[in-house]
Amino acid sequence: MARAFDLSLYLVTDPRQTAQRGLLETVRAAVAGGVTLVQLRDPDAKGRALAEQARALLALLRPLGVPLIINDRVDVAVAVDADGVHLGQSDMAPADARALLGRERILGLSVGTLEELAASDLSLVDYVGTGPVKATGTKTDAGAAIGLDGLAIVRRQVSLPLVGIGGIDRAITGDVIRAGADGVAVVSALCAAPDVAAAARALRDEIAAARA
Incomplete structure (x- = not known):
């Protein structure tokens, strides 16, 4: 059984946007503001550097009970x-990832369209990330924006926990929740915020209001 997780406010890190403040300081402030899950994403980092970042984040997050997800790199996740x-559509197949991760680790998969959904084996997946909800410059290989309607369509086809991702800011956070998402995954809305903790609290307020 996978470790417990809460998709409500899911931070995906970006090395360019955290460079000035620092990765650890950005994540520390985000969690203080209410982030419930953190994904380490640094596609340019080599294995050793990524593992060092992951270990530093685990030392921060584990005592706080906030899970750390590694983007793409199953080997690094197991090592640390x-x-x-979290896997994209072109990453390792979920079945292969699960064989390496074991049953207890969390496995997420990006599913942006009904075509991707039809081609995906979700039997070993714990949650899906759906988007991009809006066009985003953070992830250059993201597909076309699916909008709130597209997210709602995927939601109706998926019984797993679902997090909306891609171009999400405070203005549309409530709409993403009302469209059926269990949470929102954000990058710039927190990593580029002048006050990360305050930005996280504002997003949590939008989530709570939409759920109410």
């Missing part, structure tokens, strides 16, 4: 005993 991995 991270809480899970």
Whole structure:
């Protein structure tokens, strides 16, 4: 059984946007403001550097009970005993990832369209990330924006926990929740915020209001 997780406010890190403040300081402030899950994403980092970042984040997050997900790199997640991995459509197949991760680690998968959904084996997946909801410059290989309607369509087809991702800011956070998402995954809305903790609190307020 996978470790417990809460998709409500999911921070995905970006090395360019955290460079000035620092990765650890950005994540520390985000969690103080209410982030419930953190994904380490640094596609340019080599294995050793990524593992060092992951271990530093685990030392911060594990005492606080906030899971750490590694983007793509199943080997790094296993090596550092991270809480899970998030895979894109072109990454390792979920079945292969699960074989390496074991049952207890969290496995997330990006599913942006009904075509991707139809081609995906979700039997071993714990949650899906759906988007991009809006066009985003953070992830250059993201597909076309699917909008709130597209997210709602995927939601109706998926029984797993679902997090909306891609171009999400405070203005549309409530709409993403009302469209059926269990949470929002954000990059710039927190990593580029002048006051990360305050930005996280504002997003949590929008989530709570939409759920109410």
